[in-house]
Each structure stands twice: as structure tokens, then as C-alpha cells.
Amino acid sequence: MKTKKQTIKQKIVATTVVLFMMCMMFGSLNLPGATAAGTNTTLVQNIVAGAGALGHSAAASLGFTPITVGTASNTTGTLPQTNVWDYRGTGVGWTLAGIANNLAIATAGLNNISSANIMWNPAGGVVTAISGVTTGMTLGSAANLNVSQTMLTAPATRGMGNYRVWNTAMTVYYNGDMAQLIGTYQAFLTLTST
Secondary structure, eight states: OHHHHHHHHHHHHHHHHHHHHHHHHHOOOOOTTSOOTTOOOOOOOOOOOOTTSEEEEEOSOOOOOOOOTTOOEEEEEEEEEEEEEEOSSSOOOEEEEEEEOOEEETTTOOOEEOGGGEEEEGGGSEEEEEESOOTTOEEOOOEETTSOEEEEEEOTTOOOEEEEEEEEEEEEEEOOOTTOOOSOEEOOEEEEEO
């Protein structure tokens, strides 16, 4: 009996030694159901376009200094701040442009100053980033506003975020026409962002 017990103990020890040797030669055993080292979990986060994805805003009004009937003169003003934002998240770029209609007497509409005599000069202003970077952005040139003119352009991969154009110079050219009616003349500067 003693030999049988001894033989069983020897077999157990021999089996343990063989298993230990195999583990040393071939690495650890991955048993089914056990957690393996180096597994991956895919994390997914969707980001969608923000509210008011592409848009702009500007001052409600801009007043020029008075001009006198019969005296040719230029009157100037400054559009203090124009804001444009792109929260679309596409990086396709955009253009902010403006056009004006004729300055006219609001109550009568009898007399006007042509929008060809209204000019702006965005290039004389400054663009700053509230968020995003201004690298590669271009301010528009001085131009008459009787046709659509560019204020600011953001090329592809630029312009994502929020930007301000400061101090755009505006000028009204008056030729001194003696038949100009006195009164308060108004026009709309219409901005578009595309």
C-alpha cells in the first residue's frame, strides 16, 4: 500500500514538473473564458453641427457726419465690429460679403445717393479669432458697395470657430449736387455668409 501511495505521489509530482516545464517553454496557457491581456474596446463619440452652424452679425446702425447741400465732400464712419462664426464642423471654408442699396430719404424716397458712392475698406480693419485661428484668412479690398463685395474669406480647412472683423472703414461720396433734398437718408448694408 505504501508503494502505491508513493507511486501516485511521484506521478503527481512528475505531472506538475512536466506542466511547469511546458509553461516555461511555450508561455502561459490562455484558458477559454479567461480575460486575455491586450484586448481593445472601441469608444465612439459623435460630434454634430452646432446651433446657427454658419452665421454672422453686425452693428444695428452706423451714422455718418452731416453733409451740406451743394458742397462736395466725403463723410466717413467705422463699422465697429462684424462677427462671423462657423460651427458646421466641415472645414469647407466660407466668405462673408456685403452689398448696399441706395441711400434715400425714408419718408419720400424722392432723392437718393447711389450705392456706387458708398465704399468700405475691410483691409484697413483687423480680424481676430474668438475661437479658431486666423491663419490663411483674407480681408476684402476697398470697394464700392453697389455690387456684392467680400469682407472676409476663410479658405478650406480654416475658419472653423468664431471671428470678428474690427473697424471696417466706410465712406459716402457726395458730389455736391445742388438739387439734393435735405433729410435723413438711409440704406441697408446686407451681409451674407456662404
